Amino acid sequence: MDYNVGKYDVAVVGIGHAGCEAALATARMGLKTVAFAINLDSIALMACNPSIGGPGKGNMVREIDALGGQMAINVDKTFIQVRMLNTKKGPAVRALRAQLDKRAYSAAMKYTVESQENLDIVQEEVVKILVEGEKVKGVVTKTGGVYEARAVILTTGVYLRGRIVIGDLSYSSGPSGLFPANELSKSLESLGLELGRFKTGTPPRIHKDSVDFSKMIIQPGDDVITPFSYTSEKIQREQVPCWLTYTNETTHKIIAENLHRAPLYTGEIKGVGPRYCPSVEMKIVNFKDKKSHQIFIEPEGNGTKEMYVQGLSTSLPADVQIAMTHSVKGLENAKIMRFGYAIEYDFVVPTQLKPTLETKAVQGLYMAGQINGTSGYEEAAAQGLIAGINAALKIKEKEPLVLSRSDAYIGVLIDDLVTKGVTEPYRILTSRAEYRLLLRQDNADLRLMDIGHSIGLISDDRYEKFLKKKKSIDDEIKRLKSVKITPTAKVNEVLTGLNTAKLNSPSTLAELLKRPELDYEKLKVLDEDREQLPDDVIEQVEIATAYEGYIERQMSQVAQFKKMENKKIPDDIDYDEIYGLGFEAREKLKEVKPISIGQASRISGVNPSDITVLLIYLETKRRKSHNE
């Protein structure tokens, strides 16, 4: 029997990576929020590898931080190793990645949400979404609890009709031995939402004491730790290494001989898995020529002996998992503590969402995270934050927050989801971003903190600090452009000493900084009286000066891009009325309902001539209404 629990502004279903950000955002924006999880011990659980960040992903973590989200802060509290990747390449693609203490991460996040004002946490399975007319009304839980809410945010991860597959064994389950959510999908379908089915997988976990590290290559963290959050000061912490080993021909043989028992190939698994994160059996089948694949052994935390075997993601039967693990150098005696598995789950086709992550069908119903067909903690957190912010803004009757592709990776992610949809679990990649040079991990605060502050998730204090940083960056860039160095004998001697060409005519410090041989530090001798600036300021000054040409080029590309983004398509456009649109384009446009010509042009199946036709139509309309 149903019973009434109470009235909330926002109900968040799921307290995973998306749910945490969503619930914290709405509560912090002053709305009374309730959040549900099937098991409260699995808040912000890292069901797969204990690591956060990397190319694109790390940028998003920083963006979340600049918008006032929690992920970066939680990472800094609980990492056991940090590495900056791509350091041999340029600043635009440098990427921060952290290994985390899985338990500690989850516990710290749990404590954060528990401590949050305006936020109630409940262990309950939500089984139904309440809707009245076209508006969401609340949720009902398995025990019959009715929670009224003006907005509902679904962040259910891989739990919807979750089904675990290991070899020929399969059973209904959530991840990591948790219960699945088998009822909610029906409620979603009854709202007219189209669901799809994806799969993902995870490798075995092994016992540390059974691993022979002497046969592996050590992978230590960076000497100098770069924190994720802009709020973190310098961090000094003992880091734990990861270990590198390889599969070999024996491993591949074992897998090949057992392919007939692999659910991916027997047809047992129907959901589509991610291409960029293939199971080891897929790697062997698809890349027959490759004689070995990398295996990283990663600690799951400080207080545990479990280790994660990155690269051995599999749904082969347990006996094959044991054999193939033992074939790897250093893992000859490895004891498997948890077996790898694949999990199939329902997702909601994301083209049914607006760029605010609200469903087009039901007002006030939002979706974020893996339920939208993405994969990854960072992708989930980013969406959770945006869904939370937009749900709150809508209740407060304020303008929604839609980040564009030129603002943030988060903008790229969401635009891709709602515009192009997904054909496999979606992961952010830096190559998905057109303006990568501008969307660096080092400048997320410069890009987004104004927004974070204006929506109320960045405190005045933090914002003041940020403004100060911004000012000293601007001032220093200006100064470098104005200070001229004259080619005296002494100056040229110094330059020669720095292995760079002498000056023939006066040059500004900025011009000198552009030389590949020089950097800010080295210029000190020519610029003795300068004020000592913080490292993060120097970094911005260096990048902005040294790569000015390229940065300006991207900015002018962005200006072009914005022109098309700003050509808005009216809500009431009737695509059936437009002469000359291709059939497929017409159908796609009707489905996606793009908000701008820019967005329309990114829909697959809408080709340039369709865009031309659309532009002509809009232009015609405009002229007509102009004349009337």
Added chain:
Amino acid sequence: MKTDSCETIAAISTAIGEGGIGIVRISGPRAFEIAEKIFKPRIKKSLFEFKNRTLYLGDIVDSNDEIIDEVLLAIFKAPHTYTREDMVEINCHGGLVAQKRILALVLDKGARLAEPGEFTKRAFLNGRIDLSQAEAVIDIIRAKTDRALAVANRRLTGEFSEKISRIRSNLLNVIAHIEANIDFPEDDIPEAEPEYISQEINNALKMVEDLLRSAGSGRILREGLSTLILGNTNVGKSSLLNALLQEERAIVTDIPGTTRDIIEEYIDIQGIPIKIIDTAGIRQTTDEVEKIGINRAMKHLQEAELVLLMIDVSRKLTDDDKRLIELVGDKTTITVINKVDLPVAVDEYEIEKLVPEAKIVKVSALKQEGIDELKTVIYDTITEKMGFTDEGLIVASERQRRILEESREFLKSALCAMAEGVPIEMVEIDIRDAWEKLGEITGDTVSEDIINTIFQKFCIGK
């Protein structure tokens, strides 16, 4: 599914002079309505009830019910037509005059005369064909010789697009490799080595440059190689033009300064269209009208791609002649020594010294001697010296050439950045830009510019 805002257009669309049967085509939302007003079919049926794509016999009549021509008429219903609009085709037998009268009638009833290539432009706008194909059709309309037509046809089948696609897919491979390295730094993907990247950029650059070269040849095929006959008064320039044309086109007299206007005519040398320009002879003069002519000739000299420098063998070289030779500068030149039927007065050796680069051909324009040899020398000069080729030839429009040039610049800049050791993700911007730019040729990316141009050139709305 109608856009009332679009006008209905009409034109005679068979090449004039082709066997008498001409087609008047009408396209646009009012095509049927207009045709209905002027067509009296033999069977008693309204035009609106006609079967799609079926010929009906009948008469075209004017407002006074006077029969203009007996015709076959077919209607084509949108969107399965060339322009994706409603279309009518009127096949007329009565020759050019009748065709023109029918067209006039159609225009009277509310159609507008189509601009050259407008049917094709509409086809593009309505998504029927891609940009590269549309431009090829426009080029066909302007093709000057059979050979040019063949090349234009080749492009229509997408050969040009194919070449572009090949360059793009090579570039895409490089881009993808760089991206993979960036996005998956911890996977064991071999690093794209700078040498490999530079090599690939260089290959693409070469291909783009080849295309540009053959686009240059393509332009010659479309517009003709502009060839100026330059010489003193009375050396026989007009006579040479006539000899090349095999007709009395220019007035020939023995009075120096006869030609005062510029005469342009096309000839075909082994399939290459040559635009021959006969000018006023250049000399010091006080005659005002002649002066204007000379000035124009100078202007034409600047624009000319090939110069036929003419010298009268029967007269000694004057200062005027020498001045002329200086004017030619480093233009590709053929020295034509005329009037070889008369006694020789000039020193051939001296001429050879004055224009050492130029081949010398001796002719008699009057007697039509040496003309074939001159043609051969012209052909050789174009193919050898000017690098003209029709192998894998493309006809590029001005827009396409500009795109190729811009892509070339991006690729050069990428190469340069590679040499300077600029971070790979920045070099990649150039590579990506080149890749995207090339996509504009086939219409794979539509930039704001294209759209703007379309809006400028077309009737959209009222």
